[in-house]
Amino acid sequence: MAVDGRKKGILERLDAGEVVIGDGGYVMALERRGYVTAGHWTPEAAVEHPEAVRQLHREFLRAGANVLETFTFYCNDDKLKICGKVLNITGQQINEAACDLAREVANEGDALVAGAVSQTPCYFDATSESKVKAIFKKQLDVFIEKKVDFLIAEFFEHVEEAEWAVQVLLTSGKPVGATLCISPEGDKHRVSPGDCAVRLVKAGANIVGVNCHLDPMCGVKTVKLMKEGLEAANLKAHLMLQPLGFHTPECNHGGYITLPEFPFALEARAITRWDMQKYAREAYNVGIRYIGGCCGFEPYHIRALAEELAPERGLLPPASEKHGLWGSTLAEHYKPWIRARGNRDYWENLLPASGRPKCPSMATPHEILLKD
Numbered sequence: 001m002a003v004d005g006r007k008k009g010i011l012e013r014l015d016a017g018e019v020v021i022g023d024g025g026y027v028m029a030l031e032r033r034g035y036v037t038a039g040h041w042t043p044e045a046a047v048e049h050p051e052a053v054r055q056l057h058r059e060f061l062r063a064g065a066n067v068l069e070t071f072t073f074y075c076n077d078d079k080l081k082i083c084g085k086v087l088n089i090t091g092q093q094i095n096e097a098a099c100d101l102a103r104e105v106a107n108e109g110d111a112l113v114a115g116a117v118s119q120t121p122c123y124f125d126a127t128s129e130s131k132v133k134a135i136f137k138k139q140l141d142v143f144i145e146k147k148v149d150f151l152i153a154e155f156f157e158h159v160e161e162a163e164w165a166v167q168v169l170l171t172s173g174k175p176v177g178a179t180l181c182i183s184p185e186g187d188k189h190r191v192s193p194g195d196c197a198v199r200l201v202k203a204g205a206n207i208v209g210v211n212c213h214l215d216p217m218c219g220v221k222t223v224k225l226m227k228e229g230l231e232a233a234n235l236k237a238h239l240m241l242q243p244l245g246f247h248t249p250e251c252n253h254g255g256y257i258t259l260p261e262f263p264f265a266l267e268a269r270a271i272t273r274w275d276m277q278k279y280a281r282e283a284y285n286v287g288i289r290y291i292g293g294c295c296g297f298e299p300y301h302i303r304a305l306a307e308e309l310a311p312e313r314g315l316l317p318p319a320s321e322k323h324g325l326w327g328s329t330l331a332e333h334y335k336p337w338i339r340a341r342g343n344r345d346y347w348e349n350l351l352p353a354s355g356r357p358k359c360p361s362m363a364t365p366h367e368i369l370l371k372d
């Protein structure tokens with residue numbers, strides 16, 4: 001909070017050097033809970049099951065998130081129509097409900113609401129710039145009416161489409177963050193991360209980075225390349241990262257979608273809370289100050305980020321009331337062999353087994369073509 005009791009804005013926080021903890025991914029978490037259809041990944045649950053969306057927002061907030069993104073992924077009539085399952089609800093209704101839910105929960109704490117737009121099927125079909133921009137504008141109109149705090153353009157595979165999104169979002173006068181779901185090799189057209197960052201900042205983005213598609217350490221590497229590109233071009237922007245909560249070391253340029261296990265058998269790849277602490281530290285060390293997650297991130301992963309960066313942030317999240325740092329609550333256990341696990345050394349150095357004797361440690365990702 002600012003001294004006058006109002007919430008500090010996103011740029012006010014980042015300009016002051018504060019660490020901003022983001023939230024985790026909603027579509028995959030809510031698919032697993034039974035509220036989202038895999039493949040469609042559309043957010044009609046904001047209208048159909050507001051209690052489910054509200055609860056997930058609340059858990060991310062309790063875990064330490066400083067930002068709640070509106071549950072508006074793929075929320076345009078184009079995408080809803082393709083899916084063919086959302087018949088009696090419009091994109092506008094979903095966008096409005098999602099804004100109300102995020103605001104309601106954000107106001108239970110010090111969190112900001114970010115209105116989020118994402119890639120459109122119509123860009124994929126090589127439709128016109130004006131048609132793609134009209135889709136973003138329609139979502140933006142709701143975000144403005146609902147007074148979101150800032151805007152995020154996320155999950156773009158092509159920097160060009162992200163530039164269009166940034167240009168539209170900027171017309172609101174609100175701060176804009178932009179994240180691409182790209183690899184260290186760059187976007188789908190192999191525009192390098194450094195060049196992508198330069199183009200997004202030149203388009204007007206205040207915060208740039210990466211989300212989804214690849215694991216946290218790969219994301220740190222890509223954002224570091226973006227940072228170097230910006231430095232070489234004498235440009236400045238805040239850096240942001242919201243990666244997967246899954247290990248994807250063997251993934252190619254196409255990201256986790258190319259894994260044979262996507263999307264229904266990814267459990268063996270889940271990242272532990274201890275690995276999340278390593279990620280938070282690495283991200284911080286390369287200068288990323290907006291640190292959150294995407295698909296595969298559950299609230300306890302966000303709590304791990306907040307716990308790792310508690311010395312820098314000067315506080316622990318509410319959910320840490322039930323969690324001793326580095327497993328310390330186990331040190332109170334009455335069985336000595338469990339007590340022995342109540343320390344950082346044990347958890348930091350553990351190599352968790354998968355429990356699957358026939359499970360390969362790596363998969364062979366599917367190859368993708370540019371048009372895919």
Ligand SMILES: [Zn+2]
Pocket residue numbers: 025211212213294295
């Ligand atoms: Zn994701």
